[in-house]
Amino acid sequence: MHLSRSGLRSRRYSPCSLRSTMLRLLSAAPLLILLAACQGREQPYGTGPQNTAPDKDAGAAALPLAGIYADTVPCNDCQGIATRLTLKPDSLYELQEVYIGRPKPENYRRGSWRVRGQVVTLEPSGNDPVRRYQVEPNQGLRLLDADGKPMQTAGQDYTLQHLAATDLSATGTKREFTGRYTYLADAAVFVECGSDKRYAIAPAGLGAQLERQYGTTRKEAGKPVFLRVAATVTSQGRMEGTVTEEALQVDKILEMKPDPICPQDQKQAFLK
Template sequence: MQPSRFFVPAIICLLFSACQGREQPYGTGPDNPAADKDTGAAATPLAGVYTDTVPCNDCRGIATRLTLKPDSLYELQEVYLGRPDPTNYRRGPWRVRGQVVTLAPSGNNPVRRYQVEAARKLRLLDADGKLMQAANADYTLNYQSDGNLNEAGTTREFTGLYTAEANAAVFVECGSDKQYALAPTGLTPDLQRQYGNTRKEAGQPVFLRVSATVKTQTVQFGTGTEEALVVDKVLEMKPDPVCPQAVR
Protein backbone atom coordinates (compact mmCIF):
# COMPACT_ATOMS: atom_id res chain seq x y z
CA MET A 1 0.00 0.00 0.00
CA GLN A 2 1.47 3.36 -1.02
CA PRO A 3 1.38 6.05 1.71
CA SER A 4 -0.42 9.25 0.91
CA ARG A 5 0.61 12.66 2.08
CA PHE A 6 -1.65 12.24 5.10
CA PHE A 7 0.02 9.13 6.57
CA VAL A 8 3.53 9.74 7.79
CA PRO A 9 6.46 8.99 10.07
CA ALA A 10 6.79 11.18 13.12
CA ILE A 11 8.88 14.29 12.63
CA ILE A 12 9.47 14.63 16.35
CA CYS A 13 11.33 11.33 16.35
CA LEU A 14 13.84 12.77 13.84
CA LEU A 15 12.75 10.02 11.53
CA PHE A 16 12.85 7.51 14.41
CA SER A 17 16.54 7.82 15.28
CA ALA A 18 15.81 9.42 18.64
CA CYS A 19 12.66 7.55 19.54
CA GLN A 20 13.53 3.90 19.61
CA GLY A 21 11.74 1.97 22.33
CA ARG A 22 8.20 1.54 23.54
CA GLU A 23 5.37 3.90 22.83
CA GLN A 24 4.48 5.77 25.99
CA PRO A 25 1.87 8.18 27.30
CA TYR A 26 2.10 11.80 26.18
CA GLY A 27 4.24 13.85 28.52
CA THR A 28 6.55 11.06 29.67
CA GLY A 29 10.27 11.58 29.50
CA PRO A 30 13.45 11.75 31.62
CA ASP A 31 11.86 14.17 34.09
CA ASN A 32 8.66 12.18 34.48
CA PRO A 33 8.77 9.39 37.11
CA ALA A 34 6.15 7.49 35.10
CA ALA A 35 8.23 7.51 31.92
CA ASP A 36 8.85 3.76 32.03
CA LYS A 37 5.22 2.87 32.55
CA ASP A 38 4.00 1.72 29.17
CA THR A 39 0.24 2.32 29.10
CA GLY A 40 -0.28 2.85 25.39
CA ALA A 41 -2.55 5.79 24.71
CA ALA A 42 -2.47 8.87 26.91
CA ALA A 43 -5.68 8.94 28.92
CA THR A 44 -4.56 12.28 30.39
CA PRO A 45 -4.29 14.89 29.05
CA LEU A 46 -4.95 13.98 25.40
CA ALA A 47 -8.14 11.90 25.63
CA GLY A 48 -11.03 13.94 24.30
CA VAL A 49 -12.72 15.25 21.17
CA TYR A 50 -10.90 17.26 18.47
CA THR A 51 -12.74 18.95 15.62
CA ASP A 52 -12.15 21.38 12.78
CA THR A 53 -12.39 21.70 9.01
CA VAL A 54 -9.01 21.20 7.38
CA PRO A 55 -8.01 22.11 3.81
CA CYS A 56 -8.70 19.74 0.90
CA ASN A 57 -7.07 19.71 -2.56
CA ASP A 58 -10.18 18.67 -4.48
CA CYS A 59 -13.11 19.66 -2.24
CA ARG A 60 -14.29 22.57 -0.12
CA GLY A 61 -12.69 21.21 3.04
CA ILE A 62 -12.67 18.15 5.29
CA ALA A 63 -14.91 18.50 8.36
CA THR A 64 -13.06 16.33 10.87
CA ARG A 65 -14.08 14.94 14.26
CA LEU A 66 -11.47 12.86 16.07
CA THR A 67 -12.31 11.22 19.40
CA LEU A 68 -9.36 9.87 21.40
CA LYS A 69 -10.84 7.60 24.05
CA PRO A 70 -9.12 6.87 27.37
CA ASP A 71 -9.30 3.13 26.59
CA SER A 72 -6.74 3.62 23.78
CA LEU A 73 -9.29 3.49 20.94
CA TYR A 74 -10.10 6.29 18.51
CA GLU A 75 -12.97 7.19 16.21
CA LEU A 76 -12.32 9.45 13.23
CA GLN A 77 -15.08 10.86 11.04
CA GLU A 78 -14.22 12.96 7.99
CA VAL A 79 -16.79 14.66 5.75
CA TYR A 80 -15.38 15.78 2.40
CA LEU A 81 -17.49 18.84 1.67
CA GLY A 82 -18.80 18.99 -1.87
CA ARG A 83 -18.25 15.33 -2.77
CA PRO A 84 -21.18 13.03 -3.68
CA ASP A 85 -20.08 10.36 -1.13
CA PRO A 86 -18.45 12.60 1.43
CA THR A 87 -18.09 10.61 4.65
CA ASN A 88 -15.09 8.52 5.70
CA TYR A 89 -15.18 6.72 9.06
CA ARG A 90 -12.43 4.75 10.76
CA ARG A 91 -11.68 3.39 14.23
CA GLY A 92 -8.90 1.51 15.97
CA PRO A 93 -6.16 1.87 18.61
CA TRP A 94 -4.26 5.12 19.14
CA ARG A 95 -0.86 5.62 20.75
CA VAL A 96 1.54 8.40 21.64
CA ARG A 97 5.28 8.39 21.05
CA GLY A 98 7.16 11.53 21.95
CA GLN A 99 4.92 14.37 20.77
CA VAL A 100 3.22 12.37 18.01
CA VAL A 101 -0.23 10.77 18.14
CA THR A 102 -0.53 7.72 15.89
CA LEU A 103 -3.83 6.34 14.62
CA ALA A 104 -3.50 2.67 13.70
CA PRO A 105 -4.62 1.53 10.23
CA SER A 106 -8.33 0.84 9.76
CA GLY A 107 -9.75 -1.01 6.74
CA ASN A 108 -8.15 0.47 3.63
CA ASN A 109 -6.95 3.51 5.56
CA PRO A 110 -3.25 3.36 6.45
CA VAL A 111 -1.63 4.79 9.58
CA ARG A 112 -2.08 8.50 10.30
CA ARG A 113 -0.10 10.75 12.63
CA TYR A 114 -0.50 14.15 14.26
CA GLN A 115 1.93 16.31 16.19
CA VAL A 116 0.82 17.48 19.63
CA GLU A 117 0.94 21.26 19.89
CA ALA A 118 0.23 23.72 22.68
CA ALA A 119 -3.26 24.00 24.18
CA ARG A 120 -4.06 20.39 23.30
CA LYS A 121 -4.10 20.89 19.55
CA LEU A 122 -3.22 18.23 16.97
CA ARG A 123 -1.48 19.17 13.71
CA LEU A 124 -1.55 16.78 10.74
CA LEU A 125 1.83 15.52 9.49
CA ASP A 126 2.65 15.04 5.83
CA ALA A 127 4.36 12.17 4.00
CA ASP A 128 7.81 13.58 4.82
CA GLY A 129 7.12 13.76 8.54
CA LYS A 130 6.70 17.53 8.43
CA LEU A 131 3.76 19.67 9.49
CA MET A 132 1.17 20.09 6.74
CA GLN A 133 1.62 23.58 5.37
CA ALA A 134 0.08 25.66 2.60
CA ALA A 135 -0.63 29.33 2.07
CA ASN A 136 -3.43 30.48 4.39
CA ALA A 137 -4.16 26.85 5.33
CA ASP A 138 -4.58 25.45 8.83
CA TYR A 139 -4.33 21.69 9.38
CA THR A 140 -4.90 21.86 13.13
CA LEU A 141 -7.59 19.96 15.04
CA ASN A 142 -8.70 21.91 18.10
CA TYR A 143 -9.47 20.20 21.40
CA GLN A 144 -13.15 20.52 22.28
CA SER A 145 -13.84 18.57 25.48
CA ASP A 146 -13.49 15.30 27.32
CA GLY A 147 -16.63 15.76 29.39
CA ASN A 148 -18.75 13.62 27.09
CA LEU A 149 -16.52 10.54 27.39
CA ASN A 150 -17.35 9.41 30.94
CA GLU A 151 -20.18 11.56 32.25
CA ALA A 152 -23.54 10.08 33.24
CA GLY A 153 -25.82 9.54 30.25
CA THR A 154 -22.97 9.00 27.80
CA THR A 155 -23.36 6.01 25.48
CA ARG A 156 -20.27 4.70 23.69
CA GLU A 157 -17.99 1.70 23.31
CA PHE A 158 -15.94 0.67 26.33
CA THR A 159 -13.01 -1.73 26.39
CA GLY A 160 -11.58 -3.12 29.59
CA LEU A 161 -11.13 -6.02 31.96
CA TYR A 162 -14.25 -7.57 33.44
CA THR A 163 -14.58 -9.67 36.60
CA ALA A 164 -17.73 -11.11 38.18
CA GLU A 165 -17.75 -12.73 41.60
CA ALA A 166 -20.72 -13.56 43.82
CA ASN A 167 -22.90 -10.41 43.86
CA ALA A 168 -20.31 -8.03 42.44
CA ALA A 169 -19.30 -7.33 38.84
CA VAL A 170 -16.49 -4.88 38.08
CA PHE A 171 -15.26 -3.38 34.81
CA VAL A 172 -11.86 -1.60 34.69
CA GLU A 173 -11.45 0.51 31.55
CA CYS A 174 -8.31 -0.02 29.50
CA GLY A 175 -5.95 2.95 29.38
CA SER A 176 -7.60 5.04 32.08
CA ASP A 177 -7.88 2.26 34.72
CA LYS A 178 -11.23 3.83 35.62
CA GLN A 179 -13.43 1.36 37.52
CA TYR A 180 -17.14 0.95 36.89
CA ALA A 181 -19.73 -1.22 38.58
CA LEU A 182 -22.19 -3.07 36.33
CA ALA A 183 -25.77 -1.84 36.67
CA PRO A 184 -28.36 -4.53 37.47
CA THR A 185 -30.33 -3.45 34.39
CA GLY A 186 -29.22 -4.10 30.83
CA LEU A 187 -27.46 -7.31 29.86
CA THR A 188 -25.70 -7.95 33.17
CA PRO A 189 -27.18 -11.47 33.84
CA ASP A 190 -26.34 -12.64 30.31
CA LEU A 191 -22.93 -11.04 30.61
CA GLN A 192 -22.21 -12.96 33.81
CA ARG A 193 -23.18 -16.24 32.17
CA GLN A 194 -20.96 -15.50 29.19
CA TYR A 195 -18.14 -14.61 31.58
CA GLY A 196 -18.51 -17.99 33.31
CA ASN A 197 -18.08 -19.74 29.95
CA THR A 198 -15.11 -17.60 28.89
CA ARG A 199 -12.90 -17.19 31.95
CA LYS A 200 -10.03 -19.62 32.47
CA GLU A 201 -10.35 -19.72 36.26
CA ALA A 202 -12.87 -18.49 38.83
CA GLY A 203 -12.37 -14.83 39.64
CA GLN A 204 -10.03 -14.23 36.71
CA PRO A 205 -10.62 -11.09 34.61
CA VAL A 206 -11.40 -11.32 30.89
CA PHE A 207 -11.10 -8.79 28.10
CA LEU A 208 -14.46 -7.19 27.32
CA ARG A 209 -15.67 -4.72 24.68
CA VAL A 210 -19.23 -3.47 25.06
CA SER A 211 -21.62 -0.75 24.02
CA ALA A 212 -22.86 0.77 27.26
CA THR A 213 -24.29 3.87 28.93
CA VAL A 214 -22.80 5.50 32.03
CA LYS A 215 -25.16 6.01 34.96
CA THR A 216 -24.88 7.03 38.60
CA GLN A 217 -26.32 4.55 41.08
CA THR A 218 -26.41 3.97 44.83
CA VAL A 219 -23.63 1.68 46.03
CA GLN A 220 -24.79 -1.84 46.84
CA PHE A 221 -23.15 -1.93 50.27
CA GLY A 222 -22.82 1.19 52.38
CA THR A 223 -23.82 4.73 51.47
CA GLY A 224 -23.03 7.03 48.59
CA THR A 225 -23.09 6.69 44.82
CA GLU A 226 -20.90 5.15 42.16
CA GLU A 227 -20.52 5.20 38.39
CA ALA A 228 -21.89 2.13 36.64
CA LEU A 229 -22.31 0.83 33.11
CA VAL A 230 -25.64 -0.24 31.66
CA VAL A 231 -24.55 -2.74 29.01
CA ASP A 232 -26.76 -2.85 25.91
CA LYS A 233 -24.54 -4.99 23.66
CA VAL A 234 -21.56 -7.29 24.14
CA LEU A 235 -19.22 -6.69 21.21
CA GLU A 236 -16.32 -8.93 22.18
CA MET A 237 -15.15 -11.10 25.08
CA LYS A 238 -11.84 -12.97 25.22
CA PRO A 239 -10.33 -15.11 28.00
CA ASP A 240 -6.96 -13.32 28.05
CA PRO A 241 -7.13 -10.01 29.96
CA VAL A 242 -5.06 -7.97 27.50
CA CYS A 243 -5.87 -4.34 26.66
CA PRO A 244 -5.31 -2.96 23.12
CA GLN A 245 -2.35 -0.82 24.18
CA ALA A 246 -0.55 -3.87 25.55
CA VAL A 247 -0.41 -5.48 22.09
CA ARG A 248 2.82 -4.78 20.20
Protein backbone atom coordinates in the same frame (compact mmCIF):
# COMPACT_ATOMS: atom_id res chain seq x y z
CA MET B 1 45.70 4.51 28.60
CA HIS B 2 49.44 4.92 27.85
CA LEU B 3 51.68 1.89 27.56
CA SER B 4 55.46 2.29 27.63
CA ARG B 5 57.79 0.04 25.68
CA SER B 6 58.87 -1.59 28.93
CA GLY B 7 55.23 -2.23 29.73
CA LEU B 8 54.72 -3.90 26.40
CA ARG B 9 57.81 -6.05 26.91
CA SER B 10 56.77 -7.07 30.43
CA ARG B 11 53.32 -8.19 29.23
CA ARG B 12 54.86 -9.85 26.13
CA TYR B 13 52.26 -8.59 23.61
CA SER B 14 52.76 -10.16 20.20
CA PRO B 15 52.09 -8.13 17.01
CA CYS B 16 49.12 -10.41 16.27
CA SER B 17 47.51 -9.92 19.67
CA LEU B 18 47.96 -6.14 19.42
CA ARG B 19 46.32 -6.10 16.01
CA SER B 20 43.42 -8.23 17.32
CA THR B 21 42.87 -5.85 20.23
CA MET B 22 42.84 -2.80 17.95
CA LEU B 23 40.31 -4.46 15.60
CA ARG B 24 37.97 -5.19 18.50
CA LEU B 25 38.13 -1.57 19.67
CA LEU B 26 37.52 -0.22 16.17
CA SER B 27 34.54 -2.55 15.58
CA ALA B 28 32.96 -1.45 18.87
CA ALA B 29 33.25 2.28 18.11
CA PRO B 30 30.32 2.53 15.61
CA LEU B 31 28.05 0.68 18.06
CA LEU B 32 28.91 3.13 20.86
CA ILE B 33 28.22 6.08 18.56
CA LEU B 34 24.86 4.57 17.52
CA LEU B 35 23.83 3.98 21.12
CA ALA B 36 24.70 7.54 22.06
CA ALA B 37 22.68 8.90 19.14
CA CYS B 38 19.62 6.81 20.05
CA GLN B 39 19.74 7.85 23.70
CA GLY B 40 19.88 11.48 22.67
CA ARG B 41 16.71 11.18 20.55
CA GLU B 42 14.48 9.26 22.96
CA GLN B 43 12.20 11.97 24.38
CA PRO B 44 8.71 10.99 25.51
CA TYR B 45 5.78 13.33 24.95
CA GLY B 46 5.83 16.34 27.26
CA THR B 47 9.60 16.37 27.89
CA GLY B 48 12.48 18.10 26.20
CA PRO B 49 12.32 20.32 23.10
CA GLN B 50 9.87 19.87 20.25
CA ASN B 51 10.60 16.52 18.64
CA THR B 52 8.57 15.28 15.68
CA ALA B 53 10.56 12.07 15.22
CA PRO B 54 8.50 9.04 16.30
CA ASP B 55 11.28 7.35 18.28
CA LYS B 56 9.94 5.94 21.52
CA ASP B 57 6.57 5.16 23.09
CA ALA B 58 5.69 7.55 25.87
CA GLY B 59 3.81 4.95 27.90
CA ALA B 60 1.77 6.54 30.67
CA ALA B 61 2.45 10.01 29.24
CA ALA B 62 -0.07 9.22 26.49
CA LEU B 63 -2.95 9.20 28.97
CA PRO B 64 -3.27 13.04 29.24
CA LEU B 65 -3.81 13.12 25.46
CA ALA B 66 -6.90 10.91 25.70
CA GLY B 67 -9.96 12.94 24.71
CA ILE B 68 -11.91 14.30 21.75
CA TYR B 69 -10.43 16.50 19.01
CA ALA B 70 -12.61 18.15 16.37
CA ASP B 71 -12.70 20.82 13.66
CA THR B 72 -13.30 21.27 9.94
CA VAL B 73 -10.05 20.97 7.97
CA PRO B 74 -9.33 21.92 4.32
CA CYS B 75 -10.20 19.60 1.42
CA ASN B 76 -8.83 19.66 -2.15
CA ASP B 77 -12.05 18.54 -3.87
CA CYS B 78 -14.82 19.36 -1.38
CA GLN B 79 -15.96 22.18 0.89
CA GLY B 80 -14.13 20.88 3.94
CA ILE B 81 -13.76 17.79 6.11
CA ALA B 82 -15.68 17.88 9.39
CA THR B 83 -13.46 15.73 11.61
CA ARG B 84 -13.98 14.20 15.04
CA LEU B 85 -11.12 12.14 16.52
CA THR B 86 -11.52 10.30 19.82
CA LEU B 87 -8.32 9.08 21.50
CA LYS B 88 -9.35 6.63 24.21
CA PRO B 89 -7.24 5.74 27.25
CA ASP B 90 -7.16 2.08 26.16
CA SER B 91 -4.92 3.06 23.18
CA LEU B 92 -7.79 2.73 20.69
CA TYR B 93 -9.12 5.56 18.53
CA GLU B 94 -12.23 6.37 16.53
CA LEU B 95 -12.04 8.79 13.59
CA GLN B 96 -15.21 10.17 11.99
CA GLU B 97 -14.95 12.35 8.87
CA VAL B 98 -17.67 14.03 6.81
CA TYR B 99 -16.55 15.31 3.39
CA ILE B 100 -18.87 18.26 2.92
CA GLY B 101 -20.33 18.45 -0.59
CA ARG B 102 -19.57 14.87 -1.66
CA PRO B 103 -22.31 12.37 -2.66
CA LYS B 104 -20.92 9.78 -0.18
CA PRO B 105 -19.37 12.01 2.45
CA GLU B 106 -18.83 9.80 5.51
CA ASN B 107 -15.61 8.01 6.43
CA TYR B 108 -15.13 6.04 9.65
CA ARG B 109 -12.06 4.22 10.91
CA ARG B 110 -10.88 2.76 14.19
CA GLY B 111 -7.72 1.12 15.47
CA SER B 112 -4.78 1.64 17.82
CA TRP B 113 -2.97 4.91 18.48
CA ARG B 114 0.39 5.72 20.01
CA VAL B 115 2.44 8.79 20.91
CA ARG B 116 6.18 9.06 20.35
CA GLY B 117 8.09 12.26 20.79
CA GLN B 118 5.50 14.94 19.99
CA VAL B 119 3.71 12.85 17.35
CA VAL B 120 0.43 10.95 17.63
CA THR B 121 0.18 8.09 15.12
CA LEU B 122 -3.05 6.38 14.07
CA GLU B 123 -2.67 2.79 12.96
CA PRO B 124 -3.74 2.25 9.33
CA SER B 125 -7.32 1.07 8.80
CA GLY B 126 -8.48 -0.67 5.65
CA ASN B 127 -7.22 1.20 2.59
CA ASP B 128 -6.51 4.35 4.60
CA PRO B 129 -2.79 5.00 5.11
CA VAL B 130 -1.07 5.68 8.42
CA ARG B 131 -1.97 9.12 9.76
CA ARG B 132 0.16 11.29 12.05
CA TYR B 133 -0.51 14.46 14.03
CA GLN B 134 1.88 16.81 15.80
CA VAL B 135 0.90 17.80 19.34
CA GLU B 136 0.61 21.59 19.46
CA PRO B 137 1.39 23.72 22.57
CA ASN B 138 -2.37 24.19 23.19
CA GLN B 139 -2.79 20.38 22.95
CA GLY B 140 -4.36 20.61 19.53
CA LEU B 141 -3.35 18.04 16.90
CA ARG B 142 -1.90 19.30 13.61
CA LEU B 143 -2.02 16.93 10.62
CA LEU B 144 1.36 15.89 9.18
CA ASP B 145 2.10 14.99 5.55
CA ALA B 146 3.71 11.78 4.28
CA ASP B 147 7.17 13.16 5.09
CA GLY B 148 6.24 13.90 8.69
CA LYS B 149 6.07 17.67 8.14
CA PRO B 150 3.09 19.88 9.13
CA MET B 151 0.52 20.28 6.36
CA GLN B 152 0.81 23.78 4.95
CA THR B 153 -1.56 25.60 2.62
CA ALA B 154 -1.70 29.39 2.48
CA GLY B 155 -4.34 30.70 4.87
CA GLN B 156 -5.61 27.23 5.84
CA ASP B 157 -5.35 25.36 9.12
CA TYR B 158 -5.11 21.58 9.50
CA THR B 159 -5.31 21.53 13.30
CA LEU B 160 -7.92 19.63 15.32
CA GLN B 161 -8.89 21.46 18.52
CA HIS B 162 -8.94 19.62 21.82
CA LEU B 163 -12.42 19.74 23.36
CA ALA B 164 -11.16 20.30 26.88
CA ALA B 165 -14.63 20.29 28.44
CA THR B 166 -15.36 16.81 27.09
CA ASP B 167 -15.12 14.02 29.66
CA LEU B 168 -14.99 10.52 28.15
CA SER B 169 -16.53 9.21 31.38
CA ALA B 170 -19.25 11.82 31.88
CA THR B 171 -22.75 10.57 32.63
CA GLY B 172 -24.67 10.00 29.39
CA THR B 173 -21.55 9.35 27.30
CA LYS B 174 -22.06 6.59 24.71
CA ARG B 175 -18.94 4.90 23.33
CA GLU B 176 -16.97 1.67 23.18
CA PHE B 177 -15.20 0.48 26.32
CA THR B 178 -12.47 -2.17 26.60
CA GLY B 179 -11.32 -3.60 29.89
CA ARG B 180 -11.38 -6.43 32.41
CA TYR B 181 -14.72 -7.76 33.60
CA THR B 182 -15.28 -9.82 36.75
CA TYR B 183 -18.45 -11.26 38.29
CA LEU B 184 -18.23 -12.52 41.85
CA ALA B 185 -20.64 -12.67 44.80
CA ASP B 186 -23.53 -11.14 42.84
CA ALA B 187 -21.42 -8.11 41.89
CA ALA B 188 -20.06 -7.22 38.44
CA VAL B 189 -17.02 -4.97 38.09
CA PHE B 190 -15.48 -3.53 34.91
CA VAL B 191 -11.97 -1.94 34.96
CA GLU B 192 -11.20 0.11 31.83
CA CYS B 193 -7.96 -0.54 29.99
CA GLY B 194 -5.50 2.34 30.08
CA SER B 195 -7.18 4.44 32.76
CA ASP B 196 -7.85 1.63 35.30
CA LYS B 197 -11.16 3.38 36.00
CA ARG B 198 -13.69 1.11 37.76
CA TYR B 199 -17.35 0.86 36.79
CA ALA B 200 -20.21 -1.20 38.13
CA ILE B 201 -22.48 -2.87 35.58
CA ALA B 202 -26.04 -1.53 35.61
CA PRO B 203 -28.86 -4.12 35.78
CA ALA B 204 -30.55 -2.42 32.84
CA GLY B 205 -29.31 -3.30 29.39
CA LEU B 206 -27.35 -6.51 28.88
CA GLY B 207 -26.05 -6.97 32.43
CA ALA B 208 -27.72 -10.38 32.86
CA GLN B 209 -26.44 -11.59 29.49
CA LEU B 210 -22.90 -10.51 30.46
CA GLU B 211 -23.17 -12.60 33.63
CA ARG B 212 -24.22 -15.72 31.70
CA GLN B 213 -21.53 -15.28 29.04
CA TYR B 214 -18.88 -14.75 31.74
CA GLY B 215 -19.82 -18.11 33.27
CA THR B 216 -18.95 -19.93 30.04
CA THR B 217 -15.88 -17.84 29.14
CA ARG B 218 -13.75 -17.35 32.27
CA LYS B 219 -11.05 -19.89 33.07
CA GLU B 220 -11.70 -19.81 36.81
CA ALA B 221 -14.51 -18.44 38.98
CA GLY B 222 -13.86 -14.89 40.12
CA LYS B 223 -11.06 -14.31 37.60
CA PRO B 224 -11.30 -11.39 35.08
CA VAL B 225 -11.91 -11.75 31.35
CA PHE B 226 -11.30 -9.31 28.52
CA LEU B 227 -14.45 -7.42 27.53
CA ARG B 228 -15.28 -4.93 24.76
CA VAL B 229 -18.74 -3.37 24.81
CA ALA B 230 -20.76 -0.45 23.51
CA ALA B 231 -22.17 1.17 26.62
CA THR B 232 -23.63 4.30 28.19
CA VAL B 233 -22.16 5.84 31.35
CA THR B 234 -24.75 6.12 34.10
CA SER B 235 -24.89 6.17 37.90
CA GLN B 236 -26.62 3.98 40.45
CA GLY B 237 -26.94 3.64 44.20
CA ARG B 238 -24.62 1.29 46.01
CA MET B 239 -26.06 -1.67 47.85
CA GLU B 240 -24.72 -0.54 51.23
CA GLY B 241 -26.38 2.87 51.29
CA THR B 242 -27.40 6.00 49.46
CA VAL B 243 -23.97 6.68 47.93
CA THR B 244 -23.97 6.54 44.14
CA GLU B 245 -21.35 4.94 41.91
CA GLU B 246 -20.48 5.18 38.22
CA ALA B 247 -21.83 2.33 36.13
CA LEU B 248 -22.05 1.16 32.54
CA GLN B 249 -25.34 0.28 30.92
CA VAL B 250 -24.22 -2.24 28.31
CA ASP B 251 -25.96 -1.71 24.99
CA LYS B 252 -24.04 -4.30 22.95
CA ILE B 253 -21.49 -7.02 23.76
CA LEU B 254 -18.79 -6.78 21.11
CA GLU B 255 -16.17 -9.22 22.40
CA MET B 256 -15.36 -11.37 25.43
CA LYS B 257 -12.20 -13.48 25.77
CA PRO B 258 -10.82 -15.55 28.67
CA ASP B 259 -7.40 -13.84 28.70
CA PRO B 260 -7.70 -10.29 30.15
CA ILE B 261 -5.07 -8.65 27.92
CA CYS B 262 -5.57 -4.96 27.10
CA PRO B 263 -4.91 -3.49 23.62
CA GLN B 264 -1.84 -1.54 24.74
CA ASP B 265 -0.32 -4.81 25.95
CA GLN B 266 -0.52 -6.34 22.47
CA LYS B 267 -0.12 -3.36 20.14
CA GLN B 268 0.06 -4.15 16.46
CA ALA B 269 3.21 -3.09 14.63
CA PHE B 270 2.91 0.32 12.99
CA LEU B 271 4.08 1.18 9.50
CA LYS B 272 7.21 3.27 9.59
